[in-house]
Amino acid sequence: MERFVGTFIRWLITPVVLVLIAIGIYHLLKRLGWKHRQAMGLSLISPWIIGFLSFIAFPLVNSLFLSFTDYNLFNKPEWVGLRNYQWLFTKDIEFWPSIRLTLSYAALTLPIGVLGSLILAMLLNRKINGVGFFRTVFYLPAILPEVAVALLWRLFFNSESGLLNYILRPIFNLFNMGKPNWFGDPKFVLPAFVIMSVWGIFGTNTVVFLAALQGVPRSLYEVAELDGANFLKKFLHITVPQISPIILLQIIMGMIGALQVFTVAMFVRPTSAAGKFLNQLVYERGFTQLHMGEASAIAWVLFIIILLLTLLVFKTTPAWVYYEAEAKR
Amino acid sequence: MKKKLVGFLFIILVVSLLMSTCLGAQKKKVTIRFATWAGTDEAKELQEIIDQLNAKSQQYIIEQDSNPADYDTRLLTQLSGRGGPDLFWVSSQRAAQLSAKGVMLDITKMLASSKHEAANIADYFEASLEPFKVKERIYGLPWIEQPVVLYVNRDLFDKANVTIPKGNWDWDKFLEVAQKLTIDNSGKNAGEKGFNKSAIKQWGFTVNGWPPAQIFVWQSGGDIIAPDFSCSPIDTPEAIRGFKFYADLINSPMVPSQQTIRDRGFDTMFRNQQVAMFMGGAADNLENRVDFRCEVIEVPMGPTGIKSTFADVLGMGINSKTKNPKAAFEALLDLTSAIHQWKVMPPRKSLATLETMNKLHPERSQAMQNIINSLAYAQPYRYFENYPDWDNIFWTQLMDPIVNNQGDPEELITIVKPLLDEKLK
Numbered sequence: 004m005e006r007f008v009g010t011f012i013r014w015l016i017t018p019v020v021l022v023l024i025a026i027g028i029y030h031l032l033k034r035l036g037w038k039h040r041q042a043m044g045l046s047l048i049s050p051w052i053i054g055f056l057s058f059i060a061f062p063l064v065n066s067l068f069l070s071f072t073d074y075n076l077f078n079k080p081e082w083v084g085l086r087n088y089q090w091l092f093t094k095d096i097e098f099w100p101s102i103r104l105t106l107s108y109a110a111l112t113l114p115i116g117v118l119g120s121l122i123l124a125m126l127l128n129r130k131i132n133g134v135g136f137f138r139t140v141f142y143l144p145a146i147l148p149e150v151a152v153a154l155l156w157r158l159f160f161n162s163e164s165g166l167l168n169y170i171l172r173p174i175f176n177l178f179n180m181g182k183p184n185w186f187g188d189p190k191f192v193l194p195a196f197v198i199m200s201v202w203g204i205f206g207t208n209t210v211v212f213l214a215a216l217q218g219v220p221r222s223l224y225e226v227a228e229l230d231g232a233n234f235l236k237k238f239l240h241i242t243v244p245q246i247s248p249i250i251l252l253q254i255i256m257g258m259i260g261a262l263q264v265f266t267v268a269m270f271v272r273p274t275s276a277a278g279k280f281l282n283q284l285v286y287e288r289g290f291t292q293l294h295m296g297e298a299s300a301i302a303w304v305l306f307i308i309i310l311l312l313t314l315l316v317f318k319t320t321p322a323w324v325y326y327e328a329e330a331k332r
Numbered sequence: 333m334k335k336k337l338v339g340f341l342f343i344i345l346v347v348s349l350l351m352s353t354c355l356g357a358q359k360k361k362v363t364i365r366f367a368t369w370a371g372t373d374e375a376k377e378l379q380e381i382i383d384q385l386n387a388k389s390q391q392y393i394i395e396q397d398s399n400p401a402d403y404d405t406r407l408l409t410q411l412s413g414r415g416g417p418d419l420f421w422v423s424s425q426r427a428a429q430l431s432a433k434g435v436m437l438d439i440t441k442m443l444a445s446s447k448h449e450a451a452n453i454a455d456y457f458e459a460s461l462e463p464f465k466v467k468e469r470i471y472g473l474p475w476i477e478q479p480v481v482l483y484v485n486r487d488l489f490d491k492a493n494v495t496i497p498k499g500n501w502d503w504d505k506f507l508e509v510a511q512k513l514t515i516d517n518s519g520k521n522a523g524e525k526g527f528n529k530s531a532i533k534q535w536g537f538t539v540n541g542w543p544p545a546q547i548f549v550w551q552s553g554g555d556i557i558a559p560d561f562s563c564s565p566i567d568t569p570e571a572i573r574g575f576k577f578y579a580d581l582i583n584s585p586m587v588p589s590q591q592t593i594r595d596r597g598f599d600t601m602f603r604n605q606q607v608a609m610f611m612g613g614a615a616d617n618l619e620n621r622v623d624f625r626c627e628v629i630e631v632p633m634g635p636t637g638i639k640s641t642f643a644d645v646l647g648m649g650i651n652s653k654t655k656n657p658k659a660a661f662e663a664l665l666d667l668t669s670a671i672h673q674w675k676v677m678p679p680r681k682s683l684a685t686l687e688t689m690n691k692l693h694p695e696r697s698q699a700m701q702n703i704i705n706s707l708a709y710a711q712p713y714r715y716f717e718n719y720p721d722w723d724n725i726f727w728t729q730l731m732d733p734i735v736n737n738q739g740d741p742e743e744l745i746t747i748v749k750p751l752l753d754e755k756l757k
Contacts, residue, residue: 076412077433096751097728162591187590187736274736275728290405292720293429 021050070299080296087300098301100278106308107193108280109261112200116257117250119204124212125242138213145206153270156199160185167198185273192277199267203260208253215249216242244325251324255313262309281305362659364392366667367410367417369403381670389666392659394419411435411651418654419663422472424463424645425723428715431464431471436649440470442661450669457707460645460679463715472649473664475671477679478613479710480543480642481703482632486625488513488534488608492521496627503551503577506632510536510586513608522585529585535607536586539578540593541727541735543611543631546713547642549574551634557714557722557756564722564752566730566745573635575741579734590736613644614703615676620695628699630706643710645679677707722755 025046032042070087072080091098127138144152159166162184168175175182185195223241232240243250265282279287281301289298370378375398382394397417399406404426410416411430422430430436443451450473453461457477464472489496494512497505513536514522521527522536546556554571557564565571581587588601602610603622611631612618619626633639648668650660672678673692683689684707689700696703713719730748733739 075433076408077430077435096725157594161595163589164592164595184591184736186594189737275732276737287724290408292718292724293408293433294721 021053024053025049066299066302069296070303072296074295074299075293076295077293083296087296088304090297091300091304095297097279097284101281101284101301102304102308104193104278105262105264105281105305108196108200108264109258111193111197112203112261113254113257115197116200116203116208116261117253119201120208120253121212121250123204123209124216127209127213128216138210141205141209143205144202145210149266150270152202153267156202156267157186157271160195160198162187186271187274189274189277192273195273196264196268200261203257208257211249211253212246215246219245247324248326251316251320254316258312258316259309262305262312361389361391361393362656364394364419364656364660364663365397365417366394366663367397367399367403367407367420369400369421370396370398371400374398377674378671381667381674385663385666385670389662392656392663394663394667411653414653416651416653418651418656418660419667420649420651421475422647422649424647424712424715425719427463427472427647427649428466428719429717430649431466431469432717435652436464436471437652437654437657437660438469438471439473439650439661439664440468442657443470446661446665448662448665448669450665450672455680455682457679457681457684459643459711460647463645463712464647464649466717472647473668474645474647474679475668476615476644476646476675477677477707477710477712478615478644478675479677479703479706480547480611480631480644481614481699481706482629483602483610483612483616483618484627484629485602485605485608485622486627488605488624492608496629497632498629500637501632502637503632503635506537507581507586510609512536514586527585532585532588533606535588535601537581537609538593538598538601538607539582539587539735540590540598541731542598544642545575545578545731545734547611547631547640548578548634550640550711551632551638552577553634553636553638556726557716559714561714561716561756563756564726564749566752567749572742572745575734575745579739579741582735583738614699614706617676617696619699628702630702639709641706641710643707643712645712677703716756718755722752725751725755 028049029042029046032045033039037045069080071082071084073083073086074080123141127134127141131137160168162168162182165185167185168182172182174180183191185191219242223245224237227237227241263282264280265286268280268283269286282305285298285301285305288294288301366382368375368378375396378398379396382396386393403421404423407416407420407422407426411420422436427436443453449455453470456474460474460477461470464470464474484496486496492512492515494509497509508523511523512521513534514532515534516528517531517533518526518528522529549556549566549571552570552574554568554574555565556571566575582590588596588607593601596604596606599610599612599616599618601607602618605624610618614628619628630639631641648664650657650664654660672680672683676689676693676696677684683692684704686701686704689704690697693700716722725748729751730739730741730744733744734741
């Protein structure tokens with residue numbers, strides 16, 4: 004009980020302290036000659052700035068520092084320079100398989116996710132009876148807990164009694180193949196995860212595309228129709244350019260999501276012979292083996308991969324992303 | 333408006349300070365925060381013990397903090413900061429790690445000067461103390477040392493007309509029994525002609541990485557980590573024989589496929605009478621938790637007559653940053669002693685007798701002799717500070733391919749041994 008009261012007291016004191024800091028910032032800025040509106044604005048967002056600095060910026064910088072140290076949670080971090088990175092790239096037997104698995108997964112799932120949700124959004128954008136019902140149904144996957152979904156996938160992929168192998172049985176028989184052991188055989192782990200990623204098509208991604216599609220002016224299609232444009236031409240020359248900023252957003256977010264897969268992988272626990280996803284490796288190095296330095300190094304390698312790929316995508320945007328009132332030749 | 337706001341904030345601060353002062357004044361005994369992984373039922377039973385201890389003690393009040401989900405991660409995070417628990421349950425593997433890193437309090441001197449029954453180190457089974465020792469210093473106490481025993485379904489044995497083996501039985505007999513208890517849809521067993529291995533309704537045994545392969549390696553005279561921690565002698569003929577027996581068992585029709593086990597649940601299959609024999613910890617108490625006649629027997633011995641089984645040792649340690657080491661130590665001793673009366677088996681020689689155990693656990697009288705017999709030759713793994721690094725290689729590179737992918741132990745051992753040896757350097 005006492006412990007909870009202590010927490011409650013801290014819970015009461017924290018906002019008070021934050022408000023006092025905000026008032027202090029306001030007075031400080033006023034003394035420094037800031038205008039009332041500016042000083043008030045900055046002091047009002049100061050709790051969020053403090054939160055960002057404490058819970059995002061500091062851990063981020065600290066993890067970068069830790070990646071150059073030998074740290075096991077209980078010792079003082081000991082500076083080891085590039086040793087953790089060197090170990091990862093030259094000696095760690097799990098690192099390269101993890102990179103391969105994670106990148107392959109992202110490369111395969113990203114186009115499926117973006118194209119799939121775009122096609123689904125286009126279907127849901129049609130004027131048909133009961134479209135509201137379909138939109139609700141297709142959004143449902145987004146509100147299901149990831150772990151519960153992973154459990155369903157596990158049953159679905161069961162090599163002996165799973166629905167997938169039952170459906171695919173005629174194909175296996177045709178090629179005289181045995182039933183694949185989806186999570187036990189390293190060859191099938193990646194395909195299984197790619198199939199599971201189809202789930203990501205539904206939900207938020209589709210809703211975002213749907214909103215973008217509804218923002219395309221009808222007049223553009225009407226003019227194109229008068230000029231005799233068919234469905235494909237309208238899609239390629241009106242829809243895609245008009246929603247290209249959203250496609251860019253979906254590609255970036257999809258890529259980050261695919262490279263950071265964790266929950267499903269931890270819950271399904273496929274054979275480790277197929278490799279582990281990078282985030283799984285970060286968790287195991289950090290919390291099972293207590294090599295926080297190595298775990299931080301892996302996390303930063305993952306960050307650099309994401310950053311480079313994002314920059315690469317951005318580099319291509321002048322060629323295909325159209326912003327409002329922008330003319331392309 | 334401004335005055336009102338300042339006034340309101342002032343009142344909140346004063347109320348908060350008053351509340352904390354009042355609570356401070358109420359303190360008589362020291363509060364010991366005690367972290368466990370106990371689930372709902374276990375935590376309830378443990379709380380009853382704690383309530384009794386709290387009522388008796390003049391020094392402490394133990395507050396239980398049970399977190400069965402992701403206990404280790406949470407504990408490590410707490411211990412790395414300032415606000416960790418004073419006392420905590422710890423697995424052998426973590427104990428070896430945390431003792432070596434100085435996270436657990438060195439209690440060697442306190443144990444030597446205490447007259448508490450739980451402080452008598454000579455009374456503990458040596459193997460149970462090993463995970464808590466670093467260079468002859470002691471950092472924690474074990475509260476359970478449960479040997480792996482074999483739970484057998486008497487109903488299924490009787491139905492198959494198989495006698496439950498007693499005492500010295502070996503791998504050959506084990507395979508023979510498992511074969512007779514593996515039955516297909518037409519009622520034929522795995523030893524009979526016409527047995528259909530793709531339509532099995534009942535299996536003789538089950539393995540999914542548990543029971544550990546170490547048991548079979550030890551039984552065949554091999555070892556996994558050398559006693560001096562110099563190497564992993566998994567390439568000796570004895571060790572290879574143990575691994576091969578384990579792999580053959582997994583790939584035989586007598587054990588359900590890994591998919592089936594994942595699908596239907598490992599121990600659930602035994603509870604649902606789909607598996608006739610199940611290796612589990614002595615504390616599992618399955619014979620009293622299933623709807624059929626279940627008995628506990630010793631695991632089979634190896635081909636050369638070596639008896640061995642795995643001993644799961646769990647213990648308790650004190651946070652080296654605790655502000656109340658004396659009270660925490662008293663709480664540790666009282667709790668350890670009380671849990672020794674509660675769990676099967678206590679790691680103390682004076683308690684591990686048939687008479688005492690039957691008194692403490694009359695409901696397990698049928699099983700107790702075999703559990704005590706098993707304890708005599710049970711051994712834990714050889715833990716060391718970097719054991720998780722070694723274990724990661726052992727499981728991901730050797731055991732996972734054997735269990736999940738029909739890997740050939742002989743081929744894998746050639747590749748994995750140098751990697752394991754590297755981790756012991």
